[in-house]
Structures are given as structure tokens and as C-alpha cells.
Amino acid sequence: MTSTEQLSPDTTMDAITAAVTLGRSGDTAAARARLLEIWRGIGVAGDPLHRCTLAHYLADLHDxxxxxxAWDxxxxDAADALTDDRVQRHHASLQVAGFYPSLHLNLADNYRRLGSWDAAAEQLAAARERLDALSDDAYGAMIRTALDEVADAVTRRSTxxxxxxxGPHS
Structure with a gap:
């Protein structure tokens, strides 16, 4: 089995993936509507992997x-309730620690765009503290580059x- 093979069927994750694909193809309104419909089914106390994944991608669909x-x-919060056992039942290669650099990066970027410089800096520091959980692959490089971009924008006080x-670009 490769590290990208899903270990067991998960119709909720499949539905989330389909909605994200729709959003990436340009139909962000339909993708948001589908993800919100899935969210209502999951609920605020539902499976933390479903909540984390859905909220992470739904945040990207809001300009x-x-x-x-709010979604990030x-x-x-959902990642804090996740365990490695749960994520590895979905994909064998996943570890919860690897989620945090991206999650904190997104929070930093949102705070920066809102002009909340101290909160942005705190989230950048939290992301950097967890970078060792990322591999030296394309995904890790993308997160590290984005952290540098957000840090530069914070320094310039750019919103x-x-x-x-x-996500969508208006």
C-alpha cells in the first residue's frame, strides 16, 4: 500500500474532497455551499478529522x-482533538503534528490581513516552532515559503x- 492510499472508505472525506475540487475549479460559491451542508451533518462535536479538514478548506474559500x-x-480547534491513530486510519502516512504549521500559517495570514500584527506574529512563531514536523518536500517548501511571505508582509504592515x-482572488 502506498502512503497515499486511503485505508478505509470515508464518504465524508470523499464529499469534502469533491467540494474542494469544485472550489479549485473556480466554483467557490457552490463549493462553500457543499462544505457548509457537510458541516451541518458533521456538527461541532463530530469527527475531528472531518471538522479539521473541512474547516481548513472552507477558510480558503473566503476572501x-x-x-x-473563523474557519481557521x-x-x-479540531486538530487539537485529533490523534495520530485517527488520521492514520485515513492515510497511513499522516501525523497530526504535520497539520500545525499550515494551520498556524493560515491564522497568521488572516490576522495580518485584519491588521492584528501581534496576533499574526504569535501565529508565525507557533508555525515556525512546528516546522520540523514537515518533510523536505514540495509541500514543506510551499509552507516555508508562505511563512516567509507572511512574515515579510507583517514587517511591511501590509494587509x-x-x-x-x-482560495478566491477578487
């Missing part, structure tokens, strides 16, 4: 940093959306 922040906070940020 408004306040709306994105939900994603981080402009980063061109390389995921």
Missing part, C-alpha cells in the same frame, strides 16, 4: 479574512492579499 479566520480557528494565497 474576507474575518470569515476565513475551527480547524485548529493586502498574498498573490500565492490559496
Amino acid at each position: 474576507d479574512p474575518a470569515q476565513a479566520l 480557528i475551527r480547524a485548529l 493586502e492579499r498574498r498573490p500565492s494565497a490559496p
Whole structure:
């Protein structure tokens, strides 16, 4: 079995993936609607992997940093309830520690876009503290580059959306 093979069927994760794919193809409104429908089914106390994944991707579908922040906070809260056992039942290669650099990066970027410089700096520090959980692969490089971009934008006190940020660009 390769590290990308799903270990057991998970219709909720499949539905989340389908909605994310729809959003990445440009139909962000439909993707948001589908993810919100899935969210209602999961509930605030549902499976933390489902909540974390859905909230993380739903945040990317909001151009408004306040709306994105709300979903990114939900994603981080859900990650705190996750275990390696749970994520590895979905994909054998996953570890919860690897989620945190991206989650904190997204929070930092949202706080920065809202002009909350101290909160952005705290989240950047939290992301950097957990970078050792990332591999030296394309994903790790992307997160490290984005951290540098957000840190630079914080230094410049820029609230402009980063061109390389995921999600809709208005």
C-alpha cells in the first residue's frame, strides 16, 4: 500500500474532497455551499478529522479574512482533538503534528490581513516552532515559503492579499 492510499472508505472525506475540487475549479460559491451542508451533518462535536479538514478548506474559500479566520480557528480547534491513530486510519502516512504549521500559517495570514500584527506574529512563531514536523518536500517548501511571505508582509504592515494565497482572488 502506498502512503497515499486511503485505508478505509470515508464518504465524508470523499464529499469534502469533491467540494474542494469544485472550489479549485473556480466554483467557490457552490463549493462553500457543499462544505457548509457537510458541516451541518458533521456538527461541532463530530469527527475531528472531518471538522479539521473541512474547516481548513472552507477558510480558503473566503476572501474576507474575518470569515476565513473563523474557519481557521475551527480547524485548529479540531486538530487539537485529533490523534495520530485517527488520521492514520485515513492515510497511513499522516501525523497530526504535520497539520500545525499550515494551520498556524493560515491564522497568521488572516490576522495580518485584519491588521492584528501581534496576533499574526504569535501565529508565525507557533508555525515556525512546528516546522520540523514537515518533510523536505514540495509541500514543506510551499509552507516555508508562505511563512516567509507572511512574515515579510507583517514587517511591511501590509494587509493586502498574498498573490500565492490559496482560495478566491477578487
